Amino acid sequence: MRWLTEKNIERALAVLWMLLFLVFLLGPLVVVVGASFGSGQRGMIDFPPREFTLQWYFAIAPMHLRAVGTSLLLASCSVVLAVLVGVPAAMGLVRSRFARKGVVAAMLRAPVQLPAVIVGVAFLQFYYVIGDLSGFYLTGSWYGMLIAHVFVTTPYVVSSVTAVLQRFNHQFEEAALILGASPWSTIRRVTLPVLAPGVLSGATYAFLVSFSDLPISLFLASEEVKTFPVVLFQSMDYDFNPSLLAVATLIIVGSFTLMLVFQKVMGMGTLLRSNK
Amino acid sequence: MERGAMHIKWEWVLIPPLLLSFGLLVASQFVFLRGSFFADLGVGRLGNTFSLGNYQRIFSDGFYLSSLWLTVKLSAITTASTLIIGFPVAYILARMRSKVSLYLLATITAASFVTIVIKLLGLNIIFSSSSQLNAVLIGIGLVSEPITILGKTEGVTIGLMYFTLAFFVILLYGVVLSIPRALEEASQILGASRLRTYWRVVVPLALPGLVGSSLIVFNLCLGAFTSAVLLGAGKVLTLPVLIQRTVLLDTKYGMGGALSVVLLVAGLLINLVSLYAVTRLKASRGMTA
Numbered sequence: 001m002r003w004l005t006e007k008n009i010e011r012a013l014a015v016l017w018m019l020l021f022l023v024f025l026l027g028p029l030v031v032v033v034g035a036s037f038g039s040g041q042r043g044m045i046d047f048p049p050r051e052f053t054l055q056w057y058f059a060i061a062p063m064h065l066r067a068v069g070t071s072l073l074l075a076s077c078s079v080v081l082a083v084l085v086g087v088p089a090a091m092g093l094v095r096s097r098f099a100r101k102g103v104v105a106a107m108l109r110a111p112v113q114l115p116a117v118i119v120g121v122a123f124l125q126f127y128y129v130i131g132d133l134s135g136f137y138l139t140g141s142w143y144g145m146l147i148a149h150v151f152v153t154t155p156y157v158v159s160s161v162t163a164v165l166q167r168f169n170h171q172f173e174e175a176a177l178i179l180g181a182s183p184w185s186t187i188r189r190v191t192l193p194v195l196a197p198g199v200l201s202g203a204t205y206a207f208l209v210s211f212s213d214l215p216i217s218l219f220l221a222s223e224e225v226k227t228f229p230v231v232l233f234q235s236m237d238y239d240f241n242p243s244l245l246a247v248a249t250l251i252i253v254g255s256f257t258l259m260l261v262f263q264k265v266m267g268m269g270t271l272l273r274s275n276k
Numbered sequence: 277m278e279r280g281a282m283h284i285k286w287e288w289v290l291i292p293p294l295l296l297s298f299g300l301l302v303a304s305q306f307v308f309l310r311g312s313f314f315a316d317l318g319v320g321r322l323g324n325t326f327s328l329g330n331y332q333r334i335f336s337d338g339f340y341l342s343s344l345w346l347t348v349k350l351s352a353i354t355t356a357s358t359l360i361i362g363f364p365v366a367y368i369l370a371r372m373r374s375k376v377s378l379y380l381l382a383t384i385t386a387a388s389f390v391t392i393v394i395k396l397l398g399l400n401i402i403f404s405s406s407s408q409l410n411a412v413l414i415g416i417g418l419v420s421e422p423i424t425i426l427g428k429t430e431g432v433t434i435g436l437m438y439f440t441l442a443f444f445v446i447l448l449y450g451v452v453l454s455i456p457r458a459l460e461e462a463s464q465i466l467g468a469s470r471l472r473t474y475w476r477v478v479v480p481l482a483l484p485g486l487v488g489s490s491l492i493v494f495n496l497c498l499g500a501f502t503s504a505v506l507l508g509a510g511k512v513l514t515l516p517v518l519i520q521r522t523v524l525l526d527t528k529y530g531m532g533g534a535l536s537v538v539l540l541v542a543g544l545l546i547n548l549v550s551l552y553a554v555t556r557l558k559a560s561r562g563m564t565a
Contacts, residue, residue: 006470010470014364014368017364017365017368018365018368018380021361021362021365022380022383024361024441025384025387025438025441025442026383026387027398027402028394028395028396028397028398028399028401028402028438029387029390029394029395029398030398031398031401031402032394032397032398032401035401085293085296085297086293088289088290088292088293089290089293089294089297091286091289091290092286092287092288092289092290092291092293092294093290095286095289096285096286096287096289096290098287104290104294107294107297107298107301108293108294108297110301111297111301113495114305114499114540115498115499115500115501115516115536115539115540116499116501117499117501117516117519117520117536118308118499118519118536118539118540119304121308121519121520121523121532121533121536122304122305122307122308122309122536123304124523125304125307125308125311125529126303126304126307126308129307147300151297151300151301151304154293154297208389209389211389211391212389212390212391212392213391214391214392214393214501214502215501215502215516215520218520219520219523219524228391229391229393232391232393232394232397233393233502233506236393236396236397236400236506237506244397245397248394248397251390251391251394252390252394255386255389255390256383256386258386259382259383259385259386259389260379260382260386262382263378263379263381263382267378
């Protein structure tokens with residue numbers, strides 16, 4: 001048996017391990033997608049489906065779509081604000097000169113180190129206090145959620161832009177300046193294009209973190225304003241509606257498409273490098 | 277124009293975002309943590325005299341202490357199991373020479389970003405009493421009644437693994453990439469087997485990165501709420517679940533704040549001790565080497 005070499009055994013073991021890992025990792029997602037095409041009655045879900053039907057896709061409640069809309073809008077606005085706050089923060093952090101930079105970097109990273117439950121509870125009480133003082137309550141409002149989401153997503157932009165800036169050669173900017181470009185046009189035409197991949201991967205992280213968050217939104221949501229994870233969470237706890245499987249499937253497909261497009265356009269390396 | 281003279285005071289660029297970020301951090305945490313030093317009067321109101329009563333209760337009541345221990349224990353078990361599953365995966369991905377690895381990475385990254393609530397929904401379907409898996413297991417006589425993961429610490433551990441596994445693999449992938457492939461080749465040319473190379477070259481070189489990523493994942497587990505609350509079904513009360521219940525159900529903000537402080541401090545201490553242990557380990561190795 002000449003094919004039974006050490007190298008082939010190693011390769012077979014590697015493939016086997018990888019396959020088992022993928023089955024384990026993707027199993028629950030595959031089950032959700034599969035069950036969304038099933039005909040199980042309310043409260044009963046069948047997987048693998050006995051027959052293929054799109055009935056749950058036609059039964060998606062407007063309230064669930066509204067929740068997905070809220071999640072998308074919230075994540076998009078969080079990303080825009082996180083970039084507006086995070087890019088100057090990263091540039092200022094990398095380029096200024098002062099002692100104890102590490103402390104400032106740690107302060108900027110703090111929001112992601114805190115457990116999300118604690119962030120959620122803390123913002124809830126913070127909003128109560130503001131409300132008691134000003135009469136303007138942010139609890140249960142869309143803006144209240146937005147502030148908390150920007151708070152937790154900004155560090156992702158800061159760290160990915162910082163990673164790019166640290167590798168960036170200052171001489172390009174110097175060259176532009178020496179050749180007579182104004183500081184503003186140097187930033188606009190030299191610095192920002194170089195930063196773009198860092199901004200894009202930070203923004204992607206920020207979007208997905210905001211879009212998939214449960215604990216923070218759970219504390220700050222109200223009957224009127226709910227994100228999709230909150231709706232799904234509440235319905236899993238009480239009365240499960242199988243049309244949620246259809247919505248979940250759309251989200252799974254959306255997330256994978258986004259990642260594959262990212263890989264095609266930018267390459268995974270960009271995204272992974274910035275995740276330090 | 278002098279060298280590198282972009283006339284921008286970067287300190288001034290840093291200050292507004294820093295103030296905003298730090299302001300929100302301090303303001304939100306201050307209100308919450310300050311409350312931990314005041315007694316709860318019911319319906320969300322706090323007393324107005326400073327007291328350590330909440331902390332005294334936590335450290336004298338076996339209920340709270342066992343919740344703290346459970347949280348730490350489940351986080352440690354989860355971190356260890358995900359490390360054992362995830363490190364070989366990261367290693368294979370990093371050493372793969374084909375482009376398939378990039379698509380696998382994209383898949384794993386996408387999986388890590390699908391909200392944990394959807395993954396738990398899938399897990400619930402897999403382990404429901406009428407599921408195919410249970411039917412097969414009962415059919416071949418492996419179990420006599422359906423396996424359930426609800427309300428059990430094992431179930432919560434599995435849920436926590438789904439919360440961290442994909443992300444852990446991505447972190448570990450970076451760690452393996454930082455080890456030069458040439459070192460492994462050298463070891464094999466000198467006659468070491470693949471397995472020996474793995475244990476004597478790859479793992480020791482990866483150790484600092486392994487500890488760092490494991491701590492990140494351990495911290496994630498300590499604060500993990502969704503898996504514990506959905507799979508724990510009110511029976512597995514880790515600290516994050518207890519914090520949510522204390523605040524939302526009992527409206528005891530003081531106690532909720534005190535529990536949060538305990539969770540944060542416990543996490544910080546465990547991290548400091550581990551980092552100290554690793555530094556000592558490295559130092560002692562450096563001397564003997």
